[in-house]
Amino acid sequence: MSTPTVQVVGISAAEESLSSLKALSQSQRLRLHGRISIFNHDNSFDQVTIRLQGAIRTKIGSLVAVENLSSSTKVMSNLDFKPAYSASRNQTEEQHLDFTCPMPNVLCKSSRCAAFDGFIPSMSLTGNTYVTQVTAISNRHLVPGRCDVVYWLEAEFLQSASNQVVRKIACPVDVSSLQTPLEAEVASQGHSSVVERIAKPHARALRLINSHSRPEVNVNIPKKLGYILSDSSRLATGCRSLSIPVSVNVKVPPHARRQAQAQIDSLECSVKAQWYTRKTFTTGPSAVESTVDSATVSTQRLSPVLPPLYNSTSEKDAVYTTQMELNLLLPESATGPSVSTDLLHVGYTLDLAMKFELTGNDGAKSGYKADFSLPVTLRTAQPESVISGRHFDPLLGYVEEDVHYAPPPYVY
Numbered sequence: 001m002s003t004p005t006v007q008v009v010g011i012s013a014a015e016e017s018l019s020s021l022k023a024l025s026q027s028q029r030l031r032l033h034g035r036i037s038i039f040n041h042d043n044s045f046d047q048v049t050i051r052l053q054g055a056i057r058t059k060i061g062s063l064v065a066v067e068n069l070s071s072s073t074k075v076m077s078n079l080d081f082k083p084a085y086s087a088s089r090n091q092t093e094e095q096h097l098d099f100t101c102p103m104p105n106v107l108c109k110s111s112r113c114a115a116f117d118g119f120i121p122s123m124s125l126t127g128n129t130y131v132t133q134v135t136a137i138s139n140r141h142l143v144p145g146r147c148d149v150v151y152w153l154e155a156e157f158l159q160s161a162s163n164q165v166v167r168k169i170a171c172p173v174d175v176s177s178l179q180t181p182l183e184a185e186v187a188s189q190g191h192s193s194v195v196e197r198i199a200k201p202h203a204r205a206l207r208l209i210n211s212h213s214r215p216e217v218n219v220n221i222p223k224k225l226g227y228i229l230s231d232s233s234r235l236a237t238g239c240r241s242l243s244i245p246v247s248v249n250v251k252v253p254p255h256a257r258r259q260a261q262a263q264i265d266s267l268e269c270s271v272k273a274q275w276y277t278r279k280t281f282t283t284g285p286s287a288v289e290s291t292v293d294s295a296t297v298s299t300q301r302l303s304p305v306l307p308p309l310y311n312s313t314s315e316k317d318a319v320y321t322t323q324m325e326l327n328l329l330l331p332e333s334a335t336g337p338s339v340s341t342d343l344l345h346v347g348y349t350l351d352l353a354m355k356f357e358l359t360g361n362d363g364a365k366s367g368y369k370a371d372f373s374l375p376v377t378l379r380t381a382q383p384e385s386v387i388s389g390r391h392f393d394p395l396l397g398y399v400e401e402d403v404h405y406a407p408p409p410y411v412y
Contacts, residue, residue, distance in 0.1 A: 202367035
């Protein structure tokens with residue numbers, strides 16, 4: 001038998017039923033597809049053991065730590081090899097063995113890892129930190145650090161009767177180009193499904209009416225922010241986008257309800273969005289100073305279109321509602337899933353600074369502002385066939401439709 005080869009074909013979402021998917025972690029819903037090729041199969045083996053493994057390796061100065069991810073193993077028979085065919089001749093001496101393996105996930109069992117138990121893409125991080133080498137506080141030295149998340153595939157060819165390994169091959173697996181949709185969710189406590197803020201009036205804004213009759217502006221953002229998808233209009237730059245639905249309610253005080261129709265004419269909004277990405281790696285909890293911490297921020301300014309306000313309840317309540325959509329472009333640093341293990345942490349925060357301007361039909365204006373600081377968790381999206389059915393109309397707001405789409409079968 002000549003030297004066999006092993007290669008990665010791609011990564012896909014699991015094909016199990018939705019009921020069985022609920023029992024799986026997010027990472028276990030991803031499958032690696034591989035192929036082993038051999039020439040001149042001489043039946044020197046009758047079993048192939050395939051292992052997909054992953055690990056996080058950190059090095060800061062002279063300190064090194066390794067955290068293993070869960071591995072997946074698959075045992076197949078030599079009878080599973082199929083002959084390869086070509087256009088020039090019907091059959092060749094080459095044979096293929098196609099297989100799938102669940103992607104490894106985090107083994108961390110601490111409480112902080114539970115919310116992030118999922119897939120970690122291949123990555124390499126570098127940075128520096130200061131370490132005190134002696135007891136003197138002033139004796140601090142700058143040391144370099146590096147963190148790598150690596151995956152590799154192994155295949156052992158055995159004679160099962162004697163449990164003898166005939167040949168062993170391996171290859172690295174790079175899954176840093178993962179393009180499967182991610183779902184974004186606000187990682188906050190509480191049972192409410194929305195994050196609510198009451199907009200504060202600007203101190204120096206022109207008064208629409210006196211302070212006792214000033215309308216109250218309420219802003220709601222759902223905790224399930226949406227799906228991060230590739231932006232088809234910017235594929236050349238690799239940008240990914242997130243569309244966040246926002247509801248705005250304007251409530252007129254009871255003693256001013258008779259004049260509500262006359263007071264509210266239009267509502268305008270401007271938004272400053274900032275994505276904060278923090279990446280931290282360490283060589284373990286016992287190494288107090290051996291921690292490398294880096295943070296990046298990306299800023300985007302938006303002027304979303306607000307449809308006309310409409311009475312969402314009854315006219316006597318004088319509660320007016322409108323909806324808008326924040327279309328955010330994510331920086332490259334915020335396109336991977338959140339991570340929290342013993343050695344590596346990747347976390348995201350989305351800050352939204354919203355300014356509203358409420359205009360009356362007499363031209364008087366009143367300004368408001370609402371600030372959000374949202375700790376965001378990014379996870380690989382569930383491989384369901386329906387991931388979005390929302391359509392945004394600039395005049396009507398959100399319209400529910402039966403138009404759904406699914407992620408592509410292969411994402412590697």
